[in-house]
Amino acid sequence: MTDTSQSGGPAAPAAKGPVARFIQATELDTRLLGMLGALALIWVGFHMYGALVNGFGAFLTPRNLWNLSVQTSSIGIMACGMVLVIVTRHIDLSVGSVLGFCAIIMGVTQVWLLPQLLGFEHWAIWIITVFVGLITGTLIGAFHGYLIAYLSIPAFIVTLGGLLAWRGAGFLVARGETISPVDSTFRLLGGTAEGAIGATGSWVVGLIGVAAVLASVVMGRRQRVTHGFALRPLWADWFIAVAGSAAMIGAVLLVNAYYWPRGIVRRYAAAEGIEIPPEGLFISYGFAIPVLILLAVGIIMTLIMSRTRFGRYVYAIGGNPEAAALAGINTKWMTVKIFALMGFLAGLSAAVASARLGSATNALGTLDELYVIAAAVIGGTSLAGGVGTIYGAILGAVVMQSLQTGMVLIGFDAAIQQIVVGSVLVLAVYLDNLYRRSSK
Numbered sequence: 001m002t003d004t005s006q007s008g009g010p011a012a013p014a015a016k017g018p019v020a021r022f023i024q025a026t027e028l029d030t031r032l033l034g035m036l037g038a039l040a041l042i043w044v045g046f047h048m049y050g051a052l053v054n055g056f057g058a059f060l061t062p063r064n065l066w067n068l069s070v071q072t073s074s075i076g077i078m079a080c081g082m083v084l085v086i087v088t089r090h091i092d093l094s095v096g097s098v099l100g101f102c103a104i105i106m107g108v109t110q111v112w113l114l115p116q117l118l119g120f121e122h123w124a125i126w127i128i129t130v131f132v133g134l135i136t137g138t139l140i141g142a143f144h145g146y147l148i149a150y151l152s153i154p155a156f157i158v159t160l161g162g163l164l165a166w167r168g169a170g171f172l173v174a175r176g177e178t179i180s181p182v183d184s185t186f187r188l189l190g191g192t193a194e195g196a197i198g199a200t201g202s203w204v205v206g207l208i209g210v211a212a213v214l215a216s217v218v219m220g221r222r223q224r225v226t227h228g229f230a231l232r233p234l235w236a237d238w239f240i241a242v243a244g245s246a247a248m249i250g251a252v253l254l255v256n257a258y259y260w261p262r263g264i265v266r267r268y269a270a271a272e273g274i275e276i277p278p279e280g281l282f283i284s285y286g287f288a289i290p291v292l293i294l295l296a297v298g299i300i301m302t303l304i305m306s307r308t309r310f311g312r313y314v315y316a317i318g319g320n321p322e323a324a325a326l327a328g329i330n331t332k333w334m335t336v337k338i339f340a341l342m343g344f345l346a347g348l349s350a351a352v353a354s355a356r357l358g359s360a361t362n363a364l365g366t367l368d369e370l371y372v373i374a375a376a377v378i379g380g381t382s383l384a385g386g387v388g389t390i391y392g393a394i395l396g397a398v399v400m401q402s403l404q405t406g407m408v409l410i411g412f413d414a415a416i417q418q419i420v421v422g423s424v425l426v427l428a429v430y431l432d433n434l435y436r437r438s439s440k
Contacts, residue, residue, distance in 0.1 A: 025236040031380045031435070035395050039402060046406030058409050062258035066285060068398075068405050069255075070191040070356070073290035074099075075368065076397035077349040079375040080301045081342035083393045086376055087318040088338060089385035090148065090155035094162030095346045095372055097170070098140050099365030102350035104170040106133040107179030107360025110186060126186035134347040140166065141343020145336035163369065170362045180359030190356030191288030193264050199256045202286035206252035213244035256284040290352045294394065297345065302390045314338065318386035374421065375400050378428040400424075 016024070023030060047057035058064055078095050085092045110129040118125060140162070147158045188195035197205070217237050224231050260268070260283045268283070269276050305311035316324040317331055325331045354360045379396030381388030403424065407417045 025233050026239060027232060027236075029389075029392075031392065032395070035379065035392065035399065039395070039399055042399065042402050042406060046402075046409065049410055053410065059406055062254055064405065064409070066255055066258045066288070068401055069291045070288045071405065072394075072397050072401040073191070073288075073294045074349045074353045074356075075371050075375055075401065076294045076394045077297050077345050077352065078342075078368070078372045079379070079393040079397045080297050080390050081345035082372050082376040083301075083379075083381050083388040083390055084305075084314050084338045085155075085342055086373070086381045086383060087314055087385055087388045088335065089318055089321065090335070090338075091373070092144070092155065092159045092339070092342055093369050093373075094140075094144065094159040094166060095342065096365040096368035096370075097163045097166040098137055098343060098346040099350040099353060099368055100362055101140070101166040101170040101173075102133045102137045102347040103354040103360040103364045104174045104179065104362060105136050106130070106186075106351060106354060107182065108173060109133075110183045111179050111181070111360075121184060123185070125183045126189075129183065129186055130189075130351050133351050134344055137343040137345070137347025137350065138340050139343070141346070142336055142340035144343070145339030148339065149332035149335035167362065174360070174362055176362065178359050178361045182355065182358060182360070186351075187355050187358055189289055189293070189351055190354075190358070191290045191352075192356075193260050193285065195290075195355075196255075196285040196288045197292070198286040199284040200286075202252050202255055202284070205287055205292070206248045209248040210245045213248065214241055217241045217244075252287075255287050258285045259283060260285065290356070293348070293352060297348070298390055298394050305390060310334075310337070315386060318388075320386075370425075371397075371400055371421075374425045374428070377425065377432065380432070382432055383429065396428075 023033070043060055047059040050059060051057035078099070082092060082095070106129045109132050110125050114122065114125045114128060144155075144158050144162055147153050148155045217240055221231065221237060223229075259265075262280070265281050265283060266276070268274070269281060274281070305314065313324070313329050313334055316327070316329060317334060321331055350365070353364055357364065375397035376388065376393045377383065377396070378399055379389065379392030379394070381393060400421065403420060404417060407420065412420075
């Protein structure tokens with residue numbers, strides 16, 4: 001008899017394990033799963049460390065996670081734009097200074113100029129202020145893009161110069177002063193007790209999110225059928241729908257579990273003529289407005305990158321700039337638009353950051369450029385260009401802020417915090433290199 005086990009033919013492919021089959025069936029991004037796993041380790045690690053050292057864990061609490069989401073918003077908004085910049089093989093070192101300059105311009109507009117023209121606390125002040133900030137950021141970004149694309153100055157040099165120049169310009173405009181107080185309606189953009197939508201509004205947002213998840217799964221399956229693409233197993237679609245819906249509902253339950261402090265409740269009840277019952281009055285914060293702004297930016301930017309010609313051009317330029325130009329893409333004009341969009345998001349982030357602070361200072365946004373770049377890279381955006389996702393950058397911002405918040409809670413010095421953040425950034429780039437080599 002012939003021993004077929006010693007056949008000289010090609011070896012049969014090894015059977016995939018259950019985890020590999022699950023990932024293949026659900027088509028989940030392995031990088032996303034890795035980041036979620038790292039985030040879970042960070043959260044649980046800091047919580048358990050606090051429980052062991054202090055006798056109680058303060059990280060995995062509604063209060064801390066709510067504050068974490070608000071603190072992530074400013075960096076997350078700019079990280080969405082930084083993805084496009086890095087995907088096209090550029091870098092923007094000026095976003096922190098642009099944020100500070102836009103905040104100063106908005107502060108001057110709403111504190112020094114508009115009250116004299118419209119009156120103090122006029123309803124239109126915050127709208128005009130935000131519009132001015134967005135226009136300022138967009139023009140600065142477009143100017144940077146013009147210097148890079150049409151004058152052929154490297155992005156590193158242009159934005160490094162911008163880092164210094166716009167910080168100095170902000171100091172000159174504000175005369176080195178802290179500009180306050182900002183408009184009370186504008187302050188809501190920063191996320192305070194009043195700058196959140198409450199329990200009912202949060203449930204509305206959560207249910208809309210659940211409906212969007214279910215609709216995306218159903219429509220995705222229909223489109224695959226229409227175009228003759230391979231279908232995911234039905235159980236995989238059910239898993240994605242249930243997991244996505246559970247995440248939405250869990251987020252609503254979390255933000256609604258964080259209540260207003262008793263002092264704010266007493267002032268609110270006195271102003272509204274509400275009698276506080278003996279057991280107390282519990283009013284939920286719900287989703288903070290800056291978090292909703294971040295979610296809106298993330299959704300819009302994801303649609304732009306995945307469903308529009310502009311997004312396809314961005315990835316094409318990042319993959320091979322010369323080939324993109326030969327294919328008829330106006331790479332210079334695209335560069336201007338990408339940096340203008342980055343400036344727009346820096347202006348929007350300036351509104352959130354200055355509203356949260358309740359004032360405009362020249363120091364606002366200091367070192368934010370490093371955290372924004374780190375968030376994008378940790379989120380899977382390759383410095384080699386051509387690879388990056390919006391949701392990855394937002395998750396990277398959450399990871400960065402989680403590290404900072406956790407180290408503050410357990411009492412790490414500022415020097416140690418900087419060492420850890422820098423080490424994580426280097427490790428993320430190293431892991432990105434390993435991932436790209438293995439994928440080849």
